Amino acid sequence: xxxxMQLGFxxxxxxxxxxxxxxxxxxxxxxxxxxxxVLYVIILMLTTKLTHTSTMDAQEVExxxxxxxxVILVLIALPSLRILxxxxxxxxxxxxxxxxxxxxxxxxxxxDYEDLTFDSYMVPTQDLSPGQFPLLEVDNRLVLPMELPIxxxxxxxxxxxxxTVPSLGxxxxxxxxxxxxxxxxxxxxxxYYGQCSEICGSNHSFMPIVLEMTTLKYFEKWSSMMQS
Amino acid sequence: xxxxxxxxxxxxxxxxxxxxxxxxxxxxxxxxCATMYxxxxxxxxxxxxxxxxxxxxxxxxxxxxxxAGVFQYGKP
Numbered sequence: 496x497x498x499x500m501q502l503g504f505x506x507x508x509x510x511x512x513x514x515x516x517x518x519x520x521x522x523x524x525x526x527x528x529x530x531x532x533v534l535y536v537i538i539l540m541l542t543t544k545l546t547h548t549s550t551m552d553a554q555e556v557e558x559x560x561x562x563x564x565x566v567i568l569v570l571i572a573l574p575s576l577r578i579l580x581x582x583x584x585x586x587x588x589x590x591x592x593x594x595x596x597x598x599x600x601x602x603x604x605x606x607d608y609e610d611l612t613f614d615s616y617m618v619p620t621q622d623l624s625p626g627q628f629p630l631l632e633v634d635n636r637l638v639l640p641m642e643l644p645i646x647x648x649x650x651x652x653x654x655x656x657x658x659t660v661p662s663l664g665x666x667x668x669x670x671x672x673x674x675x676x677x678x679x680x681x682x683x684x685x686x687y688y689g690q691c692s693e694i695c696g697s698n699h700s701f702m703p704i705v706l707e708m709t710t711l712k713y714f715e716k717w718s719s720m721m722q723s
Numbered sequence: 724x725x726x727x728x729x730x731x732x733x734x735x736x737x738x739x740x741x742x743x744x745x746x747x748x749x750x751x752x753x754x755x756c757a758t759m760y761x762x763x764x765x766x767x768x769x770x771x772x773x774x775x776x777x778x779x780x781x782x783x784x785x786x787x788x789x790x791a792g793v794f795q796y797g798k799p
């Protein structure tokens with residue numbers, strides 16, 4: 496989950512998020528390369544003692560600074576497309592869960608075996624227990640089995656919302672009348688937080704998402720308990 | 724009597740002369756920044772993830788978290 500003075504991404508909990516983190520490192524390295532070059536050129540231009548400033552013939556440097564950016568863009572595009580296609584792979588999900596956005600809460604439906612539906616409202620700050628996080632906790636968490644691919648179908652019952660869990664690298668728009676699919680695989684157990692990511696009204700900041708990734712046995716016991 | 728003659732100063736190619744040094748410096752600086760980031764941040768991050776998952780036990784981690792009361796419905 497996020498922490499104060501954080502600069503980078505949250506720790507990755509899914510293989511896709513790991514790949515996205517490495518890709519970000521690769522792209523940021525290129526950004527630093529270009530920025531340091533440009534900064535050095537600016538410093539040279541500001542400190543030169545040369546005084547001739549008219550237009551000069553510069554065919555060679557024009558060629559270089561046309562070809563080199565094209566090469567850099569290809570070096571960024573290839574890993575980007577690799578991850579994009581990796582995210583769309585179909586992995587035979589074990590479970591399908593629907594996440595429906597409402598103003599201003601999420602509802603989850605597990606309809607593969609039995610009909611289990613529940614709402615997930617934010618816990619108001621004055622009702623938090625010691626150790627809980629403000630604006631992030633919910634009354635009913637989305638409990639899922641870890642280390643298994645799960646299909647999330649995301650939609651909305653009213654306006655646009657977006658279902659996000661940063662540590663899993665997931666973000667999908669919840670659009671009324673449309674189902675968006677995301678595949679979720681967690682490599683670790685734990686509790687993972689996210690927040691609605693599409694402006695949806697006055698309580699847009701107050702409809703968080705909380706995932707509990709657990710063992711399959713715990714998940715089965717939890718779903719039996721929720722249905723009874 | 725002839726006055727002493729100064730050496731002719733360089734009148735052309737001043738920028739090109741400087742650029743020989745500046746271009747090499749620019750390459751070293753920019754590639755150095757990129758290399759420092761790669762070996763200072765990117766590679767250690769990959770190694771950290773590899774080392775973490777090499778000896779990681781998800782079920783054991785879950786049991787510890789469950790005992791600590793992390794999950795909503797406590798110990799099932």
